[in-house]
Amino acid sequence: MENLQLPQGLSPQGQTAGAEEESKRKAAEDDMRMDMIATILDTGARERLSRIALVSPERSRQIETIILRMAQSGQLRDRVSEKQLIDLLDQMENVQSKSSSKTKIVYQRRRDFDDDDDF
DSSP states (O other), X not given: OOOOOOOTTBOTTSOBHHHHHHHHHHHHHHHHHHXXXXXXXXXXXXXXXXXXXXXXXXXXXXXXXXXXXXXXXXXXXXXXXXXXXXXXXXXXXXXXXXXXXXXXXXXXXXXXXXXXXXX
């Protein structure tokens, strides 16, 4: 038999070593991110952010990213309280409502000539 070589990163079982490394790296990044968030936010703010994550994980991720950027740029001096987090959420909501136009649906009921509403 000839000695066949597998492409780089493939194990004999068919799984890629790169995928395993990627998942480990992603898990390590998530752990580091959560540790940083835990040091930046106080208890109340962490609880609120975790409740937001239950409802909308992508929104929670956006908030975390904003908070981390603010901390890295030096805009945060102390730990973020729950009230400050709520203010940040309100600011995000205002920016999103200005950028996207909300559609308002108005229901108009057609009146018929024999409606009992008209006396």
